[in-house]
Amino acid sequence: MALCSVDGTTEHLVRAALDGDREAFGSLVEAYWGRLVRLARSVVGDADAEDLVQEGLVVAWTRLAGLSDPLRFGPWVSRIVFRRCLRVSRRQRGRLSLEAVPEPSTASDPVVSLSAWQVLSRLAPRQRAVLHLTAIEEMTDTEIASVLGITPGSVRAHRRRARASVARVLGGGRS
Amino acid sequence: MTPLNDDELVRSFEDQLRRWSRRPPTIPGAVARVRILARLPRASRGVSWLRLAAAAALLFVLVVAAWRGAPRWAGETKAGLEVALAPSTGPDVVVWVLDNRTTVYFAMSRDGSARGGLS
Numbered sequence: 001m002a003l004c005s006v007d008g009t010t011e012h013l014v015r016a017a018l019d020g021d022r023e024a025f026g027s028l029v030e031a032y033w034g035r036l037v038r039l040a041r042s043v044v045g046d047a048d049a050e051d052l053v054q055e056g057l058v059v060a061w062t063r064l065a066g067l068s069d070p071l072r073f074g075p076w077v078s079r080i081v082f083r084r085c086l087r088v089s090r091r092q093r094g095r096l097s098l099e100a101v102p103e104p105s106t107a108s109d110p111v112v113s114l115s116a117w118q119v120l121s122r123l124a125p126r127q128r129a130v131l132h133l134t135a136i137e138e139m140t141d142t143e144i145a146s147v148l149g150i151t152p153g154s155v156r157a158h159r160r161r162a163r164a165s166v167a168r169v170l171g172g173g174r175s
Numbered sequence: 176m177t178p179l180n181d182d183e184l185v186r187s188f189e190d191q192l193r194r195w196s197r198r199p200p201t202i203p204g205a206v207a208r209v210r211i212l213a214r215l216p217r218a219s220r221g222v223s224w225l226r227l228a229a230a231a232a233l234l235f236v237l238v239v240a241a242w243r244g245a246p247r248w249a250g251e252t253k254a255g256l257e258v259a260l261a262p263s264t265g266p267d268v269v270v271w272v273l274d275n276r277t278t279v280y281f282a283m284s285r286d287g288s289a290r291g292g293l294s
Contacts, residue, residue, distance in 0.1 A: 022215060026208045033204040038196045050202050054211055061215050116195035119188060135189040136196045166188050167181035 014070035017061075025064075029057050032074065035137070036081050042132035043085040043125050044092065045117050052088060056081035078147045082129055089125040114170065122169050127162035130155055 010031065016024035033053065040049035040056075060077045067076050120128045126148060133144045141152040148155070179187065200207070217225070270280040 022212055025215070026212045029211050030204040030208045033202075033207045034200055037200040042192075042196065050200055050207075054207065054214070057207075057211050058214050058216075116188070116192045120192075131189070131192065132196070135192050163185045164181075167184045170184045170188060171179075171181065 010073065011070050014067070014073045018064055018067070018070065025061055028073065028077075032057075032077060036078065038136060039078060039129065039132055040081055040085050041117075042120060042136070043082065043128050044089050045121065048088055048092075049085075052084050053081055056084045059084070072146075075143065075146045079149060082147060083149075085129075086125050119166055119169050123162050123165050124158075126150070127158050127165065130158040131162045131166075134159060 010028070013024045013027050013031075017028060036053045036056070037049055040052050044052060057077070060080050063080070067073060120131070123131070129148055130144060133139045133147060139147070141155045144155045145152045150158075202210075265282070268280055268282045270278060272278050
C-alpha cells in the first residue's frame with residue numbers, strides 16, 4: 001500500500017471507518033503499518049518507531065472525523081505519525097549527541113562502514129523524512145509537502161541540505 | 176581506489192537506506208492491528224455517549240436535589256389554593272394571593288373609579 005495512492009478497497013475501508021467501523025479501521029492499520037513503521041524508523045530510529053506508530057494510529061482513529069477526503073488517508077495518517085516522531089526526535093536531540101557519533105571513515109567504502117541510521121541521525125528530522133519519502137516512497141515534492149505540512153519549495157531545500165550533509169558525513173568532512 | 180564524489184556518495188547512501196528500510200517491522204501488521212484495536216476509544220467521532228450519559232445523570236441529580244431541597248411549609252400550598260379560590264370575583268376583579276393570610280384584590284370600573292381592599 002503506497003502512502004499516497006488509494007485504491008477502491010482502501011476508500012471503502014476509510015468510509016466504513018468514518019462511520020465508526022472498528023474492523024475496517026483495523027484493516028487500514030494492517031495495510032499501512034509497514035510503511036508507517038519505515039517512515040518512523042527513518043525519523044526516530046528503531047527503538048521508538050513502532051510505539052510511535054501505534055500511538056499515531058490511535059490518535060488517527062479519534063481524529064478520523066477531521067479527514068475530509070478519504071482518498072487522502074495515506075498522507076493524512078503519515079502526517080499524524082510524522083508529527084509524533086518530530087516531537088520525540090526533538091527530545092532525542094540531546095541524547096543522540098551523547099551517543100557514538102561516527103568518525104570520518106578511513107575505509108575504502110565509507111557508505112558500507114556506517115549504518116544508515118548513523119548517517120540519518122546526523123540530519124535534522126525533516127531532512128530524514130524528506131530523504132525517506134524521496135528515496136523509499138518515491139513521492140513527488142507536492143506529496144511530500146502534504147505529508148510534512150510544508151511547501152514543495154521547502155521540500156527541495158530540505159533535500160538539498162540533507163544530501164549535502166550526507167556527503168559531508170560520508171566524505172569525512174572534505175566537502 | 177578513487178574516492179567517490181558527492182553525488183556518488185549520496186546515491187550509494189540512498190541505496191543503503193533502501194536496503195535498511197526494507198527490513199520488516201518487528202511487530203507484524205496483524206498483531207499491530209489487534210493491539211491498536213484494543214487501545215481504540217469506543218466512539219471515533221460525533222457524540223461521545225459516555226459524556227452524554229454523564230450529562231444526563233448530572234441533570235437528573237440537579238433536578239432531584241432542587242425538588243427535594245426546595246423550602247416547604249406545612250399546608251402552604253393547600254392553604255394558598257383555598258385562599259385563591261375563596262374570594263368570589265367578577266370579570267373586572269384581579270386577585271393577588273400574596274400568602275395564605277393576605278389576598279389583595281382590585282376591582283376596575285368603566286368610569287375610572289376603583290374599589291379595592293386588603294383581606
